Amino acid sequence: MRQHLFLAAFRSLLFLFFILKIVADLNSDQQALLNFAARVPHGRKLNWNLINPLCTTWVGVSCNHNGSRVVAVHLPAIGLLGPIPNNTLGKLDALMILSLRSNNLNGSLPSDLLSLPSLGYLYLQHNKFSGNIPSFLSTQLTFLDLSFNFFTGSIPSSVQNQTHLTGLNLQNNSLTGLIPNLNLTRLNYLNLSNNNLNGSIPPALQKFPASAFVGNAMLCGKPLNLCPTTAPTPSSFPSFLPPPPEGTQRMGSKKKLSRGGIIALAAIGGSALLFFLLMFVFCCLKKKDSERSIAAKGKGVRSEKPSEDFGSGVQEAERNKLVFFEGCSYNFDLEDLLRASAEVLGKGSYGTTYKAILEEGTTVVVKRLKELVAGKRDFEHQMEIVGRLGQHPNLVPLRAYYFSKDEKLLVYDYMVSGSFSALLHGMLYPFFF
Template sequence: MKLRCVFAALSFIWLIPQMIADLNSDKQALLDFAANVPHARKLNWNSSTSVCTSWVGITCTKNGSRVLAVRLPGVGLYGLIPANTLEKLDSLMILSLRSNHLSGDLPSNVLSLSSLRFLYLQNNNFSGNIPSTLSPQLNWVDLSFNSITGNIPASIRNLSHLVGLNLQNNSLTGFIPNFNLSRLRHLNLSYNYLNGSVPLALQKFPLSSFEGNSMLCGPPLNQCSTVPPAPSPSATNFPPPPTVLPKPREGSEEKLSTGAIVAIAIGGSAVLFLLFLMIAFCCLKKKDSEGTAATKSKGIRNEKPKEDFGSGVQEAEKNKLVFFEGCSYNFDLEDLLRASAEVLGKGSYGTTYKAILEEGTTVVVKRLKEVVLGKREFEQQMEVVGRLSQHPNVVPIRAYYFSKDEKLLVYDFIEAGSFSALLHGMNRPIIFSFASNSSLSYQR
């Protein structure tokens, strides 16, 4: 038994240099990526700090030997993904670069990493074709809202672990491959330029998975039309010879009475008026249907997720969440609005929510409804709050949002125990709020 323990300890000691070398390789690959891709939001990636404990958006394995996930949504990444950077992370399982400004072809060397499970590249400016060499272990692929062209690769049928596939709002063309994946639960190919019929294995998905492809047919869309062949010419199809009417004899013509002439004129006028009304109605109906279809197509291509916090958040001011110095959170306003929210309490000046983001981060959001402040005055108050929140007994404020109709404060979520402990405890954290005279106040 002792000998076995000695061998295990020696094996672990032998593996330590290899683990350090692998992590250093991952660290250098990430530093090369950050150095070659411009980004609007500052990353705290530093060669002198630990990758696994202090770098924004980076998650490592439990033993801290390799980088497991890279999550950088909405940090303002611009341009191409450089070669010889992310593809060196050969233990990478999760890659999320959504809601940035990345462009160029999709990085085939990254998408083919055998360890990759979850890929989120939606809401960028990628173009070109979808690579045919995708990781066979992929569980979820989201390439929606880009400018990707070409056909859907037939190699999709080899992704036996695939659960979700989002390719909507691109410029994909051609037929849909007949991929019958038993684990596939979510599919969206809408608003592309696909044609042909929906494969039988995919007809179980709803209409919303395929709409917006005008040349696509078959269930759950309209049935594909079949044009009957033209009949072969035959003798029976020739028109009959014209019939010659007998010429009336002279003197047999009878003059119409005045009443008959008036009746014919009135009837003709009525027929012309009805015909005019029918033509006008058809033109108006056609114009309305074209306008509705165009508005629907444009609207769905630009649809935004429903907002969970405040109807006053303006479209032009999205992603204007302001983070305080030292904050390690990595989400934007769109992520916050999509989070599942639970009301923690209501006060005189607003409501407090517990928000769980889609990546598992839990924060507290305070919505200030009754506070009337200008932007400059609000930002000055936030500077004061940021300085005071460094006190150990103060719940640190991490970010804030300001618009004319909506003001949000973001705090850390702290498991505070029972209500009695909060009410009578000596070291209760302080939460800052705004009083009616727009000055700063606090409460324990």
């Protein structure tokens, strides 16, 4: 009897200890996020506070299945400004995904951030980070994107130990030095373009396309130009020949050229010089005519980027101008939509409707108004009216919209119950047949 009571008490203590640990860990994550928000200015107001539940209402924050730890933070393009403080995000030791891309973050990266034990996906592209890339990296790192920043120094040799790494993007920085021999079997995406790297491309990386290495003037080797072979130095040749004995001459030589030979050589040399001068002038004139022709064609032809599923008219300067309605809890930008996997749901007289699944798993419906012609002010006025109508309980609310001259997008919640048309015809079917 005493043994059973002891076991029951022991189990109760273990359970209590487990609950207290969960609460303590979640409180620690919550405090780390609050410290980050308090010390880093941001444009869009975050609803992070002690009143709202962390795992279900905080914008951009995701927890694990039992709500005990924060495992993902997505805050793209919300106007974050300044450096990432130490002992803030680096305290989230269960964090698996961090996306802070397209902000105005600067300074060096805290070493405690990249060395988080569970960190697998890190997206910090399109910021203003500088300094060296930390050499202490998480062993679970799967995808690292530090492109379009101001990082200097060399690529850390510790990247060679990232056996889980499938993607590495370091393009458009100021990195120098040699490329480490990244013989990683899982690596299937690499971009080191537009840096100051030098030397030869390691054999293990020669399988990647030339676009992964262009913009590094001192870089050579397959798939770029072959590295130059080492030529013999001038010191390896004799610097002089001994003079011939007096009264003798070398085979094939003459003591003196005749006056006629000198005149002939001068005529040949002058003709060759005149020929090359005429060829140079001809090439310059032809190049100038070609440039004029291209410029004349360019006035009547507008260059376009490759079309995407629902973003062919999106301009680069407008990629983050997605307008959200008040009360919307979504936290993504237009770049997320354009990168999402899309599935056509239907086509109407004004455009096509897509089901889009974003990288963090959020599913939305995107209506592409391809045939609609409207000015920006009229379009925004109509969107305000539609947004107010969406407050009706029987209508799907409009969550966001995008406007440009060539592209207009509407973003709605995805309804798993199907379309209104399917429900309507499904209800009427028994009465007509």
